[in-house]
Amino acid sequence: MMDIVTELTPIFYPGSIAVIGATNAESSWGKYRLQALIDMGFPKLYPVNPEGSEVLGLQGYSSVKQIPEDVDLALVSVPRSAVPSVVRECTEKGVKGVSIFTAGYSEAGPEGKAFEEEIVGIARTGITRLIGPSSAGIYNPSAKVTAHPDSPKESGCLALISHSGYLTDDFVRTAAARGMACSKVVSCGNECDLTAVDFLEYLGEDSETKIIAAYLEGMKDGRRFFRLARTLSPRKPIVLWKGGVSQEGARYAISHTGALAGASRVWDAVCSQTGIVRVDSFEQLMDVLVALYRLPLAEGRRIGVICSPGGFAVATCDACVALGLTMAQFSEYTRERLAKVMLPPVGTIPGNPVGLSPVSAFIPGVYRNTYETVLQDENIDMFLVALCTVEVEDDSTLAMLGELLTPMAARKPVVVATTAPEDITLPQYRWLAEKGIPVYRDPRAAAIALAKLAEYSDFVRSCGEPVNG
């Protein structure tokens, strides 16, 4: 048996793709996938349909075996009853990977399960590996491979392994909206052949991938997953959103009834022993990934907070403490200097949180001196800056913040949170994100991301690995 990297490389980096089931019907998923690949710029595409019709201007074939060249990857969107013969033809053709979108297999009861066993049996007669069924396929922008229209073309270091197909598109787009680009995304589907653990192993070796996100419901091979995660996570963080933690949720999960499926506390134990960072919603997943994507690890949990004085200082402080962060004790130098530089505008409070009145941005020196003073303090491991609408909307304040925070964000975690409404401030959010500063829509969401970053940093240290080495 070949090793997983050798097997999966031509699937993630195919030289040619057959889109089987691409017809000219309005509701054709195959045509939808074909259009997505054309938009992405993938060069060698072969639509396959019973009539061998041309689709979207590309020559069609009535069978994958009619295609005059080698095919590395086949995307299959045909009715369930037609899947076995399609898999047989692909296997006979020597196609490396077959990604099956068609649903209605083991998740649909015993009859579906038998179908799965049938297609796996067929594939095993050759070198063909199967993804799915009920998979939304793979995305690899550096190979121009995608399953969804309008996919971002830029490639980055973020990977996703997902038991949910629909999640993959939203994940890629939301990542892009938050300034992150992906290396590889894979929708595992029912894992009749290739499993989430196979993909984890592949991504562990993939040089493009630096961070691995996972939405998992069950687990086919818990022991192998555990060993692999334990080995990988000190050098590539793994962020897990576990679906099916409630009985009702598990019942709806396409349950694979592996050893680890279901019990949330088992997963808690797995995560703490392997260093996996666990999150409990889509937005928390994205929030934590932004921090890991942009920021260095944290040397400790001592946080310095700068925000407008009053309520947000109090609430941000509450959130940090509740999440296990420690309000940093500023050095004597910092305290003395803050008392001096912050004096002019009444309403500023030189403690931690540093209460900095937004109007002080208009008094030369105060705003800049305050930031410079806090940022130089070596008693602080990470920084949270909470801005209100007035500050976010003022271009010169924002430019100053970018200039002050960007160099620090290369050395210590720095995040910005704001309570300003997103429709007003999205351009500003994006501007800061492009400067390397993660932006959160709420101070508490920012504190959660920093606390998870600190948790992962602790794990890396506990493995004897150099933090930010």
Place this chain on the structure above:
Amino acid sequence: MMDIVTELTPIFYPGSIAVIGATNAESSWGKYRLQALIDMGFPKLYPVNPEGSEVLGLQGYSSVKQIPEDVDLALVSVPRSAVPSVVRECTEKGVKGVSIFTAGYSEAGPEGKAFEEEIVGIARTGITRLIGPSSAGIYNPSAKVTAHPDSPKESGCLALISHSGYLTDDFVRTAAARGMACSKVVSCGNECDLTAVDFLEYLGEDSETKIIAAYLEGMKDGRRFFRLARTLSPRKPIVLWKGGVSQEGARYAISHTGALAGASRVWDAVCSQTGIVRVDSFEQLMDVLVALYRLPLAEGRRIGVICSPGGFAVATCDACVALGLTMAQFSEYTRERLAKVMLPPVGTIPGNPVGLSPVSAFIPGVYRNTYETVLQDENIDMFLVALCTVEVEDDSTLAMLGELLTPMAARKPVVVATTAPEDITLPQYRWLAEKGIPVYRDPRAAAIALAKLAEYSDFVRSCGEPVNG
């Protein structure tokens, strides 16, 4: 002593406003407030500064006593040392309310406390009531009163009482971005005279106000607050975000050291006994308010979920169950009909959550019939629809959703959640919000809002009040 409504009405609905401390300096808070009032269209404005200079084209006066007409409200942004003489002049002039922006009072130690006692003593020699100090003033769009530039002009039914001044502007703007308009917003500041409880009493009687939000740190008169909240909340929901729940947060709070300050579990007890809905972050505050603003109360906790099949169904189910909602058991009629109308596209799952493939929107009837079937089921108390990017971006799908969900949202709680990135979908969010459907950026956030709505509905029922009567 007059009753609070008689006293506060001319302050919230002033015939004229003096802006004391409005100068022509760049960093003048007074000028900032004056500009905000001009933008709002408030007619009778009098800038006051030592030179009696004209500001922003308005005739200036050197003292409030020089103003030739009665003054109902004075906004004060002068250095702390000048505040007592300003309050004295306002009191002698018979100004009804003086809102003091200047900070540096009791929150700044014993010296500041003495200052507060001094100005209260002066005000008590006349009819003048004080708001603050360290207050960001009041906002009442129906009287064209505001403290911040670019405030929305539309008035609505949402009120805020806030111990944080900076919160008030972000609150008003975020509310507007989410389709809500405010009746009254007040920043209490240090409450040297008028307190949060006074404002609560006033808002309880205010016919414009239907929902009261509160960001509170301490509480000067806990017993009166408790009695008032208990009386009000069955007819006007009160949503509380309590700041200063951590020791560190409490230390930074402008602590009023009242009986209820600090201990979070005391506040939990107060909330459960009074029906106050408690939230723990700014975004949760806004999420819950949107539900209360738009939706009827819930008859029970049985939720029906419609979303794309697979991961989001599982995760949404997990979130609902974890938050104390119950996955509704559909009626036999619903189950039979769903099995029929959903049959065509493989990949749909006719349980609860109803897994509805987005591609089925393109197959005539399936999408519409599925929604109509689920919405008619009387075994469901509330609905959560989770959409993925494909659905949100398609105009005809969105139009169909608006048409199907809007009538139901007048009868039972209906919310939409999406994991599509906000920068792509803000226009669609707004369109749905305008149709009366609250939109959440994450299924879990939507489930939290529905769970809080159910909690409040239970409280109203427990008071023997008719729900949605």
